[in-house]
Amino acid sequence: MSILDSLYEAALADAAAREAVEPIGHVREQAEGQPPARDVLAALAPRDTVHVIAEVKRASPSRGALAEIPDPAALAAVYAEHGASVVSVLTERTRFHGSLDDLRAVRARVDIPVLRKDFIATEYQIVEARAAGADLVLLIVAGLDDDRLRTLRELAESLGMQALVETHTASEVERAVASGARIIGVNARDLTTFDEHPERFGELARAIPEGAVRVAESAVRAPGHVADYRRAGADAVLIGQALVTGDPAETLDAFLRAGTDAVVARCGRTPPRPPPPAPAGERRS
Numbered sequence: 255m256s257i258l259d260s261l262y263e264a265a266l267a268d269a270a271a272r273e274a275v276e277p278i279g280h281v282r283e284q285a286e287g288q289p290p291a292r293d294v295l296a297a298l299a300p301r302d303t304v305h306v307i308a309e310v311k312r313a314s315p316s317r318g319a320l321a322e323i324p325d326p327a328a329l330a331a332v333y334a335e336h337g338a339s340v341v342s343v344l345t346e347r348t349r350f351h352g353s354l355d356d357l358r359a360v361r362a363r364v365d366i367p368v369l370r371k372d373f374i375a376t377e378y379q380i381v382e383a384r385a386a387g388a389d390l391v392l393l394i395v396a397g398l399d400d401d402r403l404r405t406l407r408e409l410a411e412s413l414g415m416q417a418l419v420e421t422h423t424a425s426e427v428e429r430a431v432a433s434g435a436r437i438i439g440v441n442a443r444d445l446t447t448f449d450e451h452p453e454r455f456g457e458l459a460r461a462i463p464e465g466a467v468r469v470a471e472s473a474v475r476a477p478g479h480v481a482d483y484r485r486a487g488a489d490a491v492l493i494g495q496a497l498v499t500g501d502p503a504e505t506l507d508a509f510l511r512a513g514t515d516a517v518v519a520r521c522g523r524t525p526p527r528p529p530p531p532a533p534a535g536e537r538r539s
């Protein structure tokens with residue numbers, strides 16, 4: 255069994271245990287009782303600086319324990335104050351040490367959109383994401399067939415959420431685009447081996463159509479990496495480890511500065527033109 259398969263297996267076993275206690279009808283009612291989901295497309299709309307999706311991540315299967323994060327809401331508040339556009343909360347328990355309680359706590363503290371990051375393959379997980387206050391859910395193309403991918407994204411959208419559709423190869427980007435995804439991530443980390451390929455985003459970004467949000471995921475360790483992703487056409491960069499293992503405020507400030515200074519040179523996006531010179535008579539000098 256691949257690592258990815260075992261991650262899905264654990265997440266789905268946990269979801270089934272929750273569903274045995276709380277059937278989907280109840281959870282749907284809770285979802286309907288939530289304030290409407292935040293507008294994620296507006297929050298990630300292309301602009302002349304990069305967006306950061308900042309992650310609450312205690313541990314990972316590839317690195318083990320990263321940070322204790324006793325108060326995920328406090329960390330999310332720092333992210334929001336320092337310019338993150340979206341907070342990502344890992345809710346997977348067995349390998350990432352996260353929970354839906356983390357997501358609820360974050361939701362209660364910040365106003366920016368919140369992403370439920372988990373190994374999602376069932377309607378139940380989507381509905382419980384909304385019931386916990388999520389605005390965005392992760393869907394990993396490598397773990398879903400075309401039917402599931404479309405059905406789950408459409409269910410998320412019917413609840414007012416969006417889906418971040420994650421890819422790692424050219425054929426997965428093709429499938430994501432064909433499925434109608436509007437927010438497409440390229441994960442530098444291969445979830446079947448944990449190898450990192452930061453150059454992958456630049457190779458695949460061109461295949462993501464104009465109009466979809468392009469997200470570069472993983473492997474940002476230094477400001478230069480944000481600049482590289484930005485130059486390769488990223489609208490947003492998803493960062494976990496570097497934020498939770500360093501000083502989150504200082505690190506985020508430095509990353510956003512690097513993303514602001516980098517000029518997008520490819521993917522058909524050109525930097526804004528300088529204003530035309532004023533007519534001779536109006537020049538001040």
Ligand SMILES: O=P(O)(O)OC[C@@H](O)[C@@H](O)c1c[nH]c2ccccc12
Nearest residue numbers: 441471472473474492493494495496
């Ligand atoms: O910690 P990093 O290298 O900054 O990566 C963050 C994020 O991209 C990563 O946590 C991630 C990307 N896709 C995932 C899917 C499941 C779990 C985790 C992930």
